[in-house]
Amino acid sequence: MRHACLILKPGHDRPVRRHHPWIFSGAVAELEGRIEDGEIVDVYSSEREWLARGYLNRRSQIIVRLLTWNPEEAIDESFWERRIDRALAARHLLGLDQITDAYRLVYAENDWIPGLIVDRYGDFLVIQSLTLGIERRKELLVRILAERCHPTGIYERSDLDVRAKEGLPPADGVRHGEMPPERIVIREHGHLFRVDIRHGQKTGFYLDQRENRRRVAPYLAGARVLNAFSYTGAFAVYALAAGAESVVNLDTSAEALAEAAINLQLNGFPASRFENIEGDAFRVLRQFRASGRRFQAVILDPPKFAFAQAHLERAARGYKDINLQALHLIEPGGILVTFSCSGLVSADLFQKIVFAAAEDAGREVQILERLGQAPDHPVRLSFPEGEYLKGLICRVW
């Protein structure tokens, strides 16, 4: 099948040859042939050498997302089946079923399916379609997922801002099978969590933190823990299960805190072991300092602060401030667990930010462990943008 041709400007072929999946509109010399946005286009170097094939969207700054570097590979139904099968096989190889029944099945570009996210929660799948190219093929992709995974239902949560850049409105709803119940109870490392896949944050749960919750837990035994940016209390459940004395959950979301209380009770922890505080962490941590309230461990898992390069400096100030406030509250010998999920903040920069906070706080800090995203959120080597979550477990003196 002959596709429209996109010719790159001279000197813009190198990332494509290295299998980076994005072509920015600024790299394009010309687009030959009639083609609708969302359809397949062949990409050529300025010397007219065939390089790769992907789907087009002229409305997006990322004008093409590449799907294959093999000129013989057609983008037909069996292409999408092969890609989904590879993603499913990769999850199977992780042996996740022993650990949890909630994990990411498809992580977009990192699984060579740009624009598609699929998470599994028990018998339900949640999909997020982030691009026009995926939107156009959504029915097919849902059918393939239904055939392969036999879920009770597939629910769409395409309510992300990035869709606007593709000219797409938000979209939510049942795409296959049954409507998910209001709460699905999932298990993770032997703990139970209620997840609201229709209205919860992201697709309902922070699956990317699964291994970090497990690795942090042993450091919290016996500690009075502050779990700042707690969401539905996942770190709190792990902390109490590992023998923490008590946990304070802190979040701006009253709904998330209400769920945290239920999750803690669901796992057998009495209300005397935890406290929920609704408020802005930047403000509440300052109040704790002023009132002399101290902790033996503080967990900081804030939302993404940096959405664009232009905001990086402001984001860095935010990370520094919240880490500074946390350090003030930690008793000598205590633990700071600190995360950043901003892809634009590298692990190296994040460490420097925490160092700057430690200097300002007048505290000595040791790194005990470096943390990243769980292996069901793999980072494709040819797509470093897929790496976003980083964390440090530190001892604070």
Ligand code: SAH
């Ligand atoms: N640690 C959680 C995920 C945290 S997500 C887990 O493992 O499940 C970040 C959380 O920070 C969200 O629940 C959001 O409601 C909350 N949040 C955002 N801004 C905040 C602020 N300024 N103060 C306190 N919480 C905030």
